[in-house]
Amino acid sequence: xxxxxxxxxxxxxxxxxxxxxxxxxxxxxxxxxxxxxxxxxxxxxxxxxxxxxxxxxxxxxxxxxxxxxxxxxxxxxxxxxxxxxxxxxxxxxxxxxxxxxxxxxxxxxxxxxxxxxxxxxxxxxxxxxxxxxxxxxxxxxxxxxxxxxxxxxxxxxxxxxxxxxxxxxxxxxxxxxxxxxxxxxxxxxxxxxxxxxxxxxxxxxxxxxxxxxxxxxxxxxxxxxxxxxxxxxxxxxxxxxxxxxxxxxxxxxxxxxxxxxxxxxxxxxxxxxxxxxxxxxxxxxxxxxxxxxxxxxxxxxxxxxxxxxxxxxxxxxxxxxxxxxxxxxxxxxxxxxxxxxxxxxxxxxxxxxxxxxxxxxxxxxxxxxxxxxxxxxxxxxxxxxxxxxxxxxxxxxxxxxxxxxxxxxxxxxxxxxxxxxxxxxxxxxxxxxxxxxxxxxxxxxxxxxxxxxxxxxxxxxxxxxxxxxxxxxxxxxxxxxxxxxxxxxxxxxxxxxxxxxxxxxxxxxxxxxxxxxxxxxxxxxxxxxxxxxxxxxxxxxxxxxxxxxxxxxxxxxxxxxxxxxxxxxxxxxxxxxxxxxxxxxxxxxxxxxxxxxxxxx
Amino acid sequence: xxxxxxxxxxxxxxxxxxxxxxxxxxxxxxxxxxxxxxxxxxxxxxxxxxxxxxxxxxxxxxxxxxxxxxxxxxxxxxxxxxxxxxxxxxxxxxxxxxxxxxxxxxxxxxxxxxxxxxxxxxxxxxxxxxxxxxxxxxxxxxxxxxxxxxxxxxxxxx
Numbered sequence: 001x002x003x004x005x006x007x008x009x010x011x012x013x014x015x016x017x018x019x020x021x022x023x024x025x026x027x028x029x030x031x032x033x034x035x036x037x038x039x040x041x042x043x044x045x046x047x048x049x050x051x052x053x054x055x056x057x058x059x060x061x062x063x064x065x066x067x068x069x070x071x072x073x074x075x076x077x078x079x080x081x082x083x084x085x086x087x088x089x090x091x092x093x094x095x096x097x098x099x100x101x102x103x104x105x106x107x108x109x110x111x112x113x114x115x116x117x118x119x120x121x122x123x124x125x126x127x128x129x130x131x132x133x134x135x136x137x138x139x140x141x142x143x144x145x146x147x148x149x150x151x152x153x154x155x156x157x158x159x160x161x162x163x164x165x166x167x168x169x170x171x172x173x174x175x176x177x178x179x180x181x182x183x184x185x186x187x188x189x190x191x192x193x194x195x196x197x198x199x200x201x202x203x204x205x206x207x208x209x210x211x212x213x214x215x216x217x218x219x220x221x222x223x224x225x226x227x228x229x230x231x232x233x234x235x236x237x238x239x240x241x242x243x244x245x246x247x248x249x250x251x252x253x254x255x256x257x258x259x260x261x262x263x264x265x266x267x268x269x270x271x272x273x274x275x276x277x278x279x280x281x282x283x284x285x286x287x288x289x290x291x292x293x294x295x296x297x298x299x300x301x302x303x304x305x306x307x308x309x310x311x312x313x314x315x316x317x318x319x320x321x322x323x324x325x326x327x328x329x330x331x332x333x334x335x336x337x338x339x340x341x342x343x344x345x346x347x348x349x350x351x352x353x354x355x356x357x358x359x360x361x362x363x364x365x366x367x368x369x370x371x372x373x374x375x376x377x378x379x380x381x382x383x384x385x386x387x388x389x390x391x392x393x394x395x396x397x398x399x400x401x402x403x404x405x406x407x408x409x410x411x412x413x414x415x416x417x418x419x420x421x422x423x424x425x426x427x428x429x430x431x432x433x434x435x436x437x438x439x440x441x442x443x444x445x446x447x448x449x450x451x452x453x454x455x456x457x458x459x460x461x462x463x464x465x466x467x468x469x470x471x472x473x474x475x476x477x478x479x480x481x482x483x484x485x486x487x488x489x490x491x492x493x494x495x496x497x498x499x500x501x502x503x504x505x506x507x508x509x510x511x512x513x514x515x516x517x518x519x520x521x522x523x524x525x526x527x528x529x530x531x532x533x534x535x536x537x538x539x540x541x542x543x544x545x546x547x548x549x550x551x552x553x554x555x556x557x558x559x560x561x562x563x564x565x566x567x568x569x570x571x572x573x574x575x576x577x578x579x580x581x582x583x584x585x586x587x588x589x590x591x592x593x594x595x596x597x598x599x600x601x
Numbered sequence: 602x603x604x605x606x607x608x609x610x611x612x613x614x615x616x617x618x619x620x621x622x623x624x625x626x627x628x629x630x631x632x633x634x635x636x637x638x639x640x641x642x643x644x645x646x647x648x649x650x651x652x653x654x655x656x657x658x659x660x661x662x663x664x665x666x667x668x669x670x671x672x673x674x675x676x677x678x679x680x681x682x683x684x685x686x687x688x689x690x691x692x693x694x695x696x697x698x699x700x701x702x703x704x705x706x707x708x709x710x711x712x713x714x715x716x717x718x719x720x721x722x723x724x725x726x727x728x729x730x731x732x733x734x735x736x737x738x739x740x741x742x743x744x745x746x747x748x749x750x751x752x753x754x755x756x757x758x759x
Contacts, residue, residue, distance in 0.1 A: 398613070398660060401687050405708035406619035412712030413623055439709045443687060453688055456665055457696045 030173045043071035053128025055087040059137045065090050086125035093138045106154045119166045133168040141174045250347040258283050272319030286316045304330040325354040393449035401442045408435040459494040460486050474509040481520045493588045496565045497530045500586040503558045504532035512536025528590045535581040606634040608652035610643040612661040627716045640669035659686040670700040681722050694729045704728030
């Protein structure tokens, strides 16, 4: 043992503090930030004891030993004297410690022997009215600093054990800087527990409990702060690793001026620059020349400063000059006081997404074009079908019909010249009748294909003629209501309305089972209405614009075509039906037709 | 009028030839002053030839026979018009009257009706196969049996 013993001191300095020792607990722990605060307290603690005639045992680092001695001398204490009296026994903690250990672990026997001896010697030297010894030990702090937490705790226990057989006041000190790891938490709590138990068992005194509780509370707060700092540090480390590992996003920081401050793997992958090439460079180099000249990079920073963040999509340039479609988010970064400290920038490569979007839009456009051309085609088909019917009807009527008419004329003429008594008169009459039938047949077919009277005499006449034929064919009693002064309508409208009539009456005949039908034709304002009503069984209603899948297919398709035609004319087709009958109403806008009645097409 | 002048207007040569033959046989003293294949030619020939009777087809390329009738009448000449058509309808009689023609004959009934119709018109009368007497009356019955009613505009109905 190499304790530095000095000759005892005879005189007590009059200025020595007298308050500390009385209020101290037996086993106090002191967590300190700085040496100065430790020494402030320690000089009071030790100095007070020595002034009162008590003894002091110091097991500390050489630095602390020297500093403490200096402080004590400053208070006017005659240190040489107290050393000579054996009341001040100072030892280097690192020199004492090996004597207390066996195989790197504290040895209870040796501890009790070595430390116990020192304390007994001090006690016997003490001459105050309490004859006490105060101890300051840094053995534990030394072990702690070496990461030997378990041995440190054992030393604390040994101190407590020693307290049961020896009388002394113990003060330990730990630098708070030694507590920052998660694994420190448990021993730290044990330290607190160890010191409180000793004080309660042996030297509890008035005011000491409260002081101790307060200091423990402060220590626990300090612990929380430490834990928080520790987890922040770990989180930050993990976050840094995470950001750096991200490959699909370029995540980096800019300084206030827009220069690149950090660079992650994703940024390298996306933009092609190594960190060493790009750090410190201005981020505008990621923009195209046009964007740069237009001041876009600077503008985006300005918006980010103003709004907190800015999002943009557009072409950006890689190191090799190639372009990619980027989604960019720039966020202004501010410190706790709100000062701008830079920008966070996240860039993603949206080239594929953008191209897919464009393809989608192109497809949509193509679909619309297709629909439009399909509609045009369907209108064209309707018109061309109408035209064909008209042409075939005309050909039948104007060509074949004329030949047959003239044939009939000649046969009649021949018969009248031959006289009824001629032997061929009967055959001739038959020929004339057959020809007459043929004329009528041609006329009927051609009228069904296209009503010629519609052109020559208008919708009203055409409907009257058609109804006559319809009643004969179907046996359905049909009424026709029409204004007497109905003017001619535009040719398109007349033929469209006529086709609605044909289609509707065909449906009445084929599907409704109605014995009667009613046709009405009127004009209200600038719209012509044609309405066909029956009292049949009704039809399964469906959207006229959608094809049907059952028996009503022909109705659906037919009316659908009509519906198309009416809408082409700026009108519409309405269908209402129930078990009591069906009503089809066609409406078509008509323009002023002042001279139409005198102008057959 | 012993020698009435007749103009035949039809876009079919065969029809014009048939009429000429028919009339030539039935009334050799009648003079077929000319033929026309469409309305415009007919108008020109009416002015030059000043026929007493114009036999006029309805359905022709370009201007129809009904329109041609209106225009011929507007010339203020004495030509009287007989419509000669394949169309058969109750409406025809009214349309024929409306354009100022004196009557109409169906082509298939030419042998029976044509000469008679011309003679009646020449003597100042009119000719039609079945004048539609009922048309225009409320609840009336048309020539071809279609029951139709006249629908009065709302203002008149009240």
